[in-house]
Amino acid sequence: xxxxxxxxxxxxxxxxxxxxxxxMVYYARLLKGGERWRPIRxxxxxxxxIAPDLPEILLVDYDLLTxxxxxxxxxxxxxxxxxxxxxxxxxxxxxxxxxxxYTDEYGQLFxxxxxxxxxxxxxxxxxSEQDPARQLAALTLANLLLERxxxxxxxxxxxxxxxxxxxxxxxxxxxxxxxxxxxxxxxAILGCLRLSKHLAVDEDLLMYGRxxxxxxxxxxxxxxxWISFRDRAGYLWFDEYPLPNGRATRVQNGHIFAVLAxxxxxxxxxxxDFGTLTRAGAxxxxxxxxxxxxxxxxxxxxxxxxxxxxxxxxxxIRQLYQLYELTGAQRFLSYGDLLLKDTRSDLSxxxxxxxxxxxxxxxxxxxxxxSE
Numbered sequence: 001x002x003x004x005x006x007x008x009x010x011x012x013x014x015x016x017x018x019x020x021x022x023x024m025v026y027y028a029r030l031l032k033g034g035e036r037w038r039p040i041r042x043x044x045x046x047x048x049x050i051a052p053d054l055p056e057i058l059l060v061d062y063d064l065l066t067x068x069x070x071x072x073x074x075x076x077x078x079x080x081x082x083x084x085x086x087x088x089x090x091x092x093x094x095x096x097x098x099x100x101x102y103t104d105e106y107g108q109l110f111x112x113x114x115x116x117x118x119x120x121x122x123x124x125x126x127x128s129e130q131d132p133a134r135q136l137a138a139l140t141l142a143n144l145l146l147e148r149x150x151x152x153x154x155x156x157x158x159x160x161x162x163x164x165x166x167x168x169x170x171x172x173x174x175x176x177x178x179x180x181x182x183x184x185x186x187x188a189i190l191g192c193l194r195l196s197k198h199l200a201v202d203e204d205l206l207m208y209g210r211x212x213x214x215x216x217x218x219x220x221x222x223x224x225x226w227i228s229f230r231d232r233a234g235y236l237w238f239d240e241y242p243l244p245n246g247r248a249t250r251v252q253n254g255h256i257f258a259v260l261a262x263x264x265x266x267x268x269x270x271x272x273d274f275g276t277l278t279r280a281g282a283x284x285x286x287x288x289x290x291x292x293x294x295x296x297x298x299x300x301x302x303x304x305x306x307x308x309x310x311x312x313x314x315x316x317i318r319q320l321y322q323l324y325e326l327t328g329a330q331r332f333l334s335y336g337d338l339l340l341k342d343t344r345s346d347l348s349x350x351x352x353x354x355x356x357x358x359x360x361x362x363x364x365x366x367x368x369x370x371s372e
Contacts, residue, residue: 037291038291039233039235039287039288039291040287040290041058041233041287042060042283042286042287042329042331044060044061045058045059045060045283045287046058046059046060046061047234048276048280050213050215050273050276050277054213054215055215055217055230055234056234057215057230057234057235057236057280058233058234058235058236058280058283058284058287059236059276059279059280059283060279060282060283060286060327060329061279062279062282062283062326062327062328062329063327063328064263064266064275064278064279064326064327065263065325065326065365066267067267068263068264068267069260069263069322069325069326070325070361070365071318071321071322071325071357071358071361071362074117074120075120075124076095076096076117076120076121076124077121077124077125077128078095078121078122078124078125079095082095082125083134083137084125084134084137084138084140084141085137086137086140086141090109090141090144090145090148091103091109093141093144094114094118094141094145095117095118095121095122095125096114096117096118096121097114098110098111098114099111099114102114106166107166108164108165108166109148110148110149110151110152112162112181112183112184112187112188112191113183113187115145115148115149115187115188115191116187116188116190116191116194118145118191119142119145119190119191119192119194119195120191120194122138122141122142122145122194122195122198123194123195123197123198125138126138126139126142126197126198139198139199142195142198142199143199145195146192146195146199146201146204149162149188149191149192149204150204152164152165153188153204153207154178154180154225155207156211156214156224156225158207158210159207159208159210159211159213159214160204160207160208160210160211161180161184161185161208161211161225161227162180162181162184162185162187162188162208163178163179163180164177164178164179164180164181164184165177165178168241171241171243171249173243173244173245175241175243175244176244179241179242180211180225180226180227180242181227181239181240181241181242181254182212182227182228182238182239182240182242182254182255182257182258183238183240183251183253183254183257183258185208185211185212185227185258185261186238186254186257186258186260186261186262187257187261188204188208189205189208189209189261189262189264189265190257190260190261190264192204192205192208193205193264193265193268196268205265205268205269206269206272209262209265209269209272209274211225211227211228212227212228212238212258212262212274212277213228213273213277214226214228215228215229215230215236216228216229216230216242216246217229217230218230218231218232218248219232220246221246222242222245222246226239226242227239227242227258228277229242229248229250231248235280235283235284235287235288236277236280236281236283236284237250237255237281237284238254238255238258238259238262238281239251239254239255240253240254240255240302241254247304248304249302249303249304249305250288250302250303250304251301251302251304251305252285252292252299252300252301252302252303252310252316252319253301253310253312253315253316253319255281255284255285256281256285256319256322256323257319258281259278259281259282259285259323259326260322260326262274262275262277262278262281263275263278263326266278278326282323282326282327282329285320285323285332286323286327286329286331286332288303289320289331289332289335290335291303292316293335293338293339293342294309294342295338295342296342297309297342297343298310298313298342298343298346299313299316299339299342299343313339313342313343313346313347314343314347314348314351314352314354314355316339317336317339317340317343317355317358318354318355318358320332320333320335320336320339321333321336321355321358321359321361321362322358322362324336324362324366325358325361325362325365325366328366333359333362333363333366336359340355
């Protein structure tokens with residue numbers, strides 16, 4: 001009788017223990033990420049003061065490019081046969097419509113990344129179209145696009161933020177409407193830079209750039225709006241989803257888009273600390289790139305979402321090659337190659353081509369590595 005009771009109990013305990021241990025190992029691997037918990041401070045990183053009333057930030061004095069990063073400029077011509085029609089609404093007339101997620105699910109007739117894409121397409125169209133009437137119609141459409149951007153802009157002193165006027169429940173805690181984002185301001189800057197050849201947008205550009213200069217320090221009282229975050233180690237983050245409790249999500253791709261946008265802004269407005277912010281932002285990724293990597297699988301999407309893999313792994317690879325092109329720091333190239341090795345089999349041919357182009361462009365402009 002005892003054996004009949006004890007033997008199944010032991011059998012259950014053995015299998016349950018195995019089950020628990022397997023899951024513990026699985027989650028431990030996710031948690032550790034295979035490489036690092038803590039940043040690796042770049043060799044030449046130093047504390048730097050931007051202004052007396054702002055906290056010092058860590059940065060490497062990289063020899064930045066004096067031109068935009070090549071891989072950051074996708075060539076987006078309008079769809080074949082497209083021409084501007086001023087009789088249509090903006091939504092009907094744009095080369096690239098707002099996504100259904102924004103219009104139907106979020107109820108918002110504005111999407112920052114699609115604003116950027118349309119700005120590129122209209123710039124390309126205006127450079128190639130010879131018909132005066134169509135040129136005028138394209139300029140009219142560009143003005144309407146800019147007006148839509150401004151309609152979703154809120155001023156805060158001498159800075160300006162793009163507002164996302166819908167609630168977002170994918171963060172913890174959730175973001176109530178309206179909320180601001182570093183990547184939204186980055187797309188506003190990148191789009192306005194393309195429109196600047198045709199429209200007066202200098203003040204818009206400066207206001208969107210100044211939003212990055214208001215730095216929220218970890219542990220301090222968060223201002224009403226913020227997109228720049230200094231952690232306790234001194235690293236500067238440009239946060240895609242600033243949380244209402246003052247915490248940063250530290251999303252990698254949104255941060256890097258902001259770095260690249262600030263670099264282009266610094267080329268157009270030298271002497272306004274945008275180059276310093278660019279260097280600080282690049283330093284942060286050089287220090288934490290090993291924390292984002294998960295060997296053999298997709299890199300981490302955000303340090304504030306430790307268990308979540310990046311849903312677009314090729315983007316992270318491309319962006320690391322772009323940062324190598326921007327700075328010449330070898331760690332970006334090395335980890336771009338490691339991430340490519342981790343996920344090559346899962347990338348579509350289109351993304352492989354994009355990643356390959358970004359790597360070749362970086363090596364053309366940075367043929368000699370800078371040692372760490």
